[in-house]
Structure formats: C-alpha cells, structure tokens
Amino acid sequence: xxxxxxxxxxxxxxxxxxxxxxxxxxxxxxxxxxxxxxxxxxxxxxxxxxxxxxxxxxxxxxxxxxxxxxxxxxxxxxxxxxxxxxxxxxxxxxxxxxxxxxxxxxxxxxxxxxxxxxxxxxxxxxxxxxxxxxxxxxxxxxxxxxxxxxxxxxxxxxxxxxxxxxxxxxxxxxxxxxxxxxxxxxxxxxxxxxxxxxxxxxxxxxxxxxxxxxxxxxxxxxxxxxxxxxxxxxxxxxxxxxxxxxxxxxxxxxxxxxx
Ligand SMILES: Nc1ncnc2c1ncn2[C@@H]1O[C@H](COP(=O)(O)OP(=O)(O)OP(=O)(O)O)[C@@H](O)[C@H]1O
Ligand SMILES: [Mg+2]
Numbered sequence: 368x369x370x371x372x373x374x375x376x377x378x379x380x381x382x383x384x385x386x387x388x389x390x391x392x393x394x395x396x397x398x399x400x401x402x403x404x405x406x407x408x409x410x411x412x413x414x415x416x417x418x419x420x421x422x423x424x425x426x427x428x429x430x431x432x433x434x435x436x437x438x439x440x441x442x443x444x445x446x447x448x449x450x451x452x453x454x455x456x457x458x459x460x461x462x463x464x465x466x467x468x469x470x471x472x473x474x475x476x477x478x479x480x481x482x483x484x485x486x487x488x489x490x491x492x493x494x495x496x497x498x499x500x501x502x503x504x505x506x507x508x509x510x511x512x513x514x515x516x517x518x519x520x521x522x523x524x525x526x527x528x529x530x531x532x533x534x535x536x537x538x539x540x541x542x543x544x545x546x547x548x549x550x551x552x553x554x555x556x557x558x559x560x561x562x563x564x565x566x567x568x569x570x571x572x573x574x575x576x577x578x579x580x581x582x583x584x585x586x587x588x589x590x591x592x593x594x595x596x597x598x599x600x601x602x603x604x605x606x607x608x609x610x611x612x613x614x615x616x617x618x619x620x621x622x623x624x625x626x
Contacts, residue, residue, distance in 0.1 A: 370403070370486040372479060373615075374508035378531070379524025380495035383514045383550040385412045386585050386595070388492040390608040391615075393594025396448030400487040403441070405475075406454030407504055408494035414453040417445040418592045427455035431474050432465060432499075446594055450486075462498045471499055476507035495524075497531055505535055510615070511545040515566060517552045517559040517578065525570065545573060546618075548611060552578035575614060579607045 373391075375384045385408075392402045405428060406413040411421035419442070421427075426440050445451040465471055479489060491504040505511060513528050515521045525547055536542050547570055553559050566574045582604035588595040595605050 370479075370483045370489045371510070372483075372489045372491070372508045373510050373512055374491045374493060374501075374504040375512045375514065376491075376493035376501055376504060376528060377513050377515065377524050378495055378497055378501075378527045379516075379521065382495075382516045382521065382524065383548075383579065383585075384495070385416065385492050386589065387512060387514045387548065387550070387579075387608070388413060388490045389416055389589070390585070390595045390605065391612055392449050392488070392490055393446065393596040394605075394609060394612050395488055396446065396594070397596055399448065401485065402449045403452070403482065403486045403489045404445075404449060405452045405489065405491045405504075407458065407491055407500040408454050409456050409459035410494065411454035411456070411458075413492045414451070414455070416589050416592060417442075417451050417453075419445070419451075419453055421453065421455050424453045424455040427453045427457065428475075428500075429455055429457045429461065431478055432461055432471070446597075449594075454492075458494075458500060461500060465499060472502045472506050475500075475503035479507050497527075501531075502535070505532065505543065506539070508543070511543060512548055512615075513545055514548045514550045514579075517549045517562045517566075519558050519562060521562055522565055522569065525566065529570070546615070547574045549574065549578040551581045553581040575611060577607060577610055577614075579604055579611070 375388045392404055395402050414421045440452045442451045493501050493504050515525050532543055532545055549563050580603050584599040584602045585595055585604050588598035599605055
C-alpha cells in the first residue's frame, strides 16, 4: 500500500482549498481509508478547523525545516480515521529564513516518502501564495487539486497555478497531473456559468465536469469543527464532493516522466 499524495493549491485566497481538503478526507475516512492532512498555511485554518489553536502548536510542519528535525509531528485521529500535521504562524517566516538554502524543495517529499505505507491518501492544504511551502507540496504530490471559485477574477489564480506547475515540470522533467475544481457555484448569478465556461474554454479537460455548489452548510460544518460529510451527510455540496472523489479515484494518473 502506498498513499496517493494530493496538493490542494491555488495562489488565490478563499477559493475553498481547506474546505475541499477536509470534505474529501471526511468522505475517505467514512470509507475506512487512512488519511493524513498536512496544514501548510501560516494562517492554519485547517488546524483551527480541527479544534486546535495554531498559536499554541509547538510541533507544526515548521519542525521539518528546522535542524534537527524528528519530533513526531502527527496528531492521530483529529477526526475518526484522519491524522493531522498542524500548521502554525511561524510558517510565515520560512521563506525569509531559508532564503539561500539549497535543496529545500524536497524536504516534504522525503519526509512523506517514509509515511506513504501508513496512509491511503495524504492531502496538503496550501496557503494562497507561491513560496517554499507550496513548492514543497507540488514536488511531493502525485496530483494537484486546484479549487477555483466560480467568480470573475478566478481565472487569474488558475493561470498562475498552471504557470507554476509548468515551471516545476520543466525543471523536474515530469508532468504533474492537475484538476481544476469549480467551487461555490451559485447558478442564480451571471458570473457562475460565465466563469465556468471561461475555465472550460481555457483549461479544457483539466476542469472537472461538475461543480461544487454554494452551500452554507459547509461554513456551518467548519464552525462546528466537523467534516462536512459528518455534519450534513445528505447535503448537496457533500454529494458533489462524493462525485468529485469518485472522479479523482477513477481518473487520476500518476506523475508522468518526460522523455
Ligand atoms: N461551496 C461553498 N459554499 C459556500 N461557502 C463555502 C463553500 N466552500 C467553502 N465555503 C466557505 O468559504 C470560506 C473560504 O473557504 P476555505 O477556507 O476553504 O478557502 P481557502 O481557499 O482555504 O482560503 P485561504 O486561501 O484563506 O486558505 C469558508 O468560510 C468556507 O466555509
Ligand atoms: Mg485555506
């Protein structure tokens, strides 16, 4: 058994990255899959979602970039079947502190390599900025999920991600698979169908064929500190995440090496 590793990333903020990571993890745990969530955001919303105060976290993912590393960073069962590596505000200082160091893009990848046997799926929740942590997540992942709010201006965020992935692909001589997930789709607005069409026109088959609808139950689930599938199992957004997961598991191809 070797885990599939997914980065959830978009250089744009507030597009449902953290929500998507928790929603998918919750569904997988219900199917008795072993899941690890890694919070790579200095704002640590995922950590807060799990009921942990990021300001009190000592053993965050930051420790991996420190010497000597080694403390056991994994918090078991923050939700049934779901483990967490917490984020913390200190992560914001990494780029400045490690500015000149070599080989830092591989820190997360080499740590996860030893963990792959323990999990079926690993999700990394990225902060909305390109820095050392996002590069680490992209290098460590088999697939990238790019949630994109179906609102005007969301195209720019996806374009930036596509450029970042292309740049990494060139330097690493491989092709990372990525999928755009249209989120917060409100069919009563004009922006939603127009943005969806624009995403499909520009990114074609890389855009998932369905959408995650706007659904206030997702916000309520996070306020309650519970995965959406447990909070509102029959909610429409949970059903959409179920469909997304079925698509991801059937479709996702591993990283291709370029000739
Ligand atoms: N489909 C949806 N319908 C309605 N609200 C949603 C939906 N998905 C997420 N939200 C809400 O939108 C807000 C932003 O979502 P979330 O925190 O997941 O985004 P993010 O991309 O992780 O943000 P950040 O870039 O700040 O990390 C949250 O309050 C969340 O509950
Ligand atoms: Mg987030």
